[in-house]
Amino acid sequence: MKATAIAPSNIAFIKFWGKTNDKLNLPQNSSISVNLSNLHSTTTVEFDPKFKKDVVIIDGSMQQKETLRTTKHLNVIRKLANIKTFAKVVSKNNFPKGSGLASSASGFAALTLAAAKAANLKLSEKELTTIARLGSGSASRSIPDGFVKWEKGSNHQTSYAHSLHSANFWKINILAIIISTSHKKISSTEGHSAAKSSPFFKIRIAKIEDKIRNLETVIRYKDFKKFGQIIEKEALELHAIALTSNPPIIYLLPESIKIMLLCQKLRETDTDVYFTFDAGPQPVLFCLQKDSQKIERAIKNEVRKARIIKSTPADGAKIITNHLF
């Protein structure tokens, strides 16, 4: 039983920050994201009695921490499928892992789909999103297509993700800018735990439903300027929460600020470009197709070493037939 899945990374417009349940990865708030066409993980899973233990190879190497997390996730699948067979898992990302570009989102989405298929489970998309969530919260958002909402829910069944709009609903351009390939110092897991220590966290949560409703409306009407204003504010709020956590977390690097200021400057010349940041230093910019080249040149000019990965909204996780082993 071998299966392979490919899953996109996603970038959140409204962030997942803080959990109500660490074991189930239940979030403090619902979140909204879009899948990225050119940032993805491909994962092949084979359950076979020939394996004496789970073997996990990510981007060509075995790492203890990742293996433990993967085995834990395979256990969920094994329990559902009522099997005890060990598995071999080979996964590759087409972008640097652990640098704040949500590799765990695409990774656990692909793992979930491939493992479920390899274990011959028949699961609905909704069920798949809840299982992906157990591996990494934001992985739930990499399962459905296009623009996705993860409903916070209140238990395992009700905390699931679903598509708001298809990938081709709005052909905005998304520029993920890799300014640093070094592994971030504070993991998202640590950041989620720290969130509650910010004196501002409760207020964020109290006000977030209004923000979500506003964003859903501006996406529905494709109001790019308002969309941009909301996502920038939300990203700055995430970092304001991190900066005021105890102890403070500074995710931003000098180049992150450079790109923020560049966006402001470009807007002064009537180029609509807006930034977001996850819990990491990498800026992700949103622009319209017509401005994309000009913006890419400006970025390269500002941060010479930046690597830009250009995406459009993408479908969610899917099974493919080319196995990795």
Added chain:
Amino acid sequence: MKATAIAPSNIAFIKFWGKTNDKLNLPQNSSISVNLSNLHSTTTVEFDPKFKKDVVIIDGSMQQKETLRTTKHLNVIRKLANIKTFAKVVSKNNFPKGSGLASSASGFAALTLAAAKAANLKLSEKELTTIARLGSGSASRSIPDGFVKWEKGSNHQTSYAHSLHSANFWKINILAIIISTSHKKISSTEGHSAAKSSPFFKIRIAKIEDKIRNLETVIRYKDFKKFGQIIEKEALELHAIALTSNPPIIYLLPESIKIMLLCQKLRETDTDVYFTFDAGPQPVLFCLQKDSQKIERAIKNEVRKARIIKSTPADGAKIITNHLF
């Protein structure tokens, strides 16, 4: 009637951010600062019937906006002294104006003291701090000596500054780092107005009295580590409020982040150094005398163009006899 005063700039440990009364510059919260020995303004004021209007020369040039603000401040003094004479005001700063290093604090403290003396007013230190406040809120803190608290008060008389400790109470080193000499885009006045638009501002104000009490204690016991942790948190909170104001205000520059991260790195090597920032990009670092040289070298290494102005705690505004004209 001619008089000259010199007044230090001050850097706040607990910031003044947001006003309850724009006309009187009544602050939303009390604040605590220290005067800086090597950042100062010197101002000569002469009231004389020979002047047909107020003439204001700051750092060698006349600027309309500054002239208006100075004339308004001279009117306060004239009213108290019951005179109608115009004045010549010549002022110079030993550091770049409007770049977030509180030149308005030292400027209005020096102006207040020189003008009061030139107008032959006999005022207490407390009264001088309230008058300085009318020109620029933080100027009130540049009148008393050393470590200063500005009590927020509730009206003109009760919103005054006073010394908590003399300048030589604690000989910490203060490194003001000028990373940008360009005039900041968003004035402090605009920032103060925007503060209320942050969803987090009310919480900040609700919790600030506890922070002030803590800081007063750690200063009293000269607990440098705890002192550093409090001032860094407070600076990050100020910027969290700015980042979440509507529209967001990004005061930090790439080099600001560089210096923040440098402080974190130096602390990993047991070098106690802590940062603060006012509403601007310039970092102000606190360290102990013994580490000062090492830290200065590290700063120069990190940001080549940085200009470092090294201070120790200083006395407040005082009258001097060397006039500028």
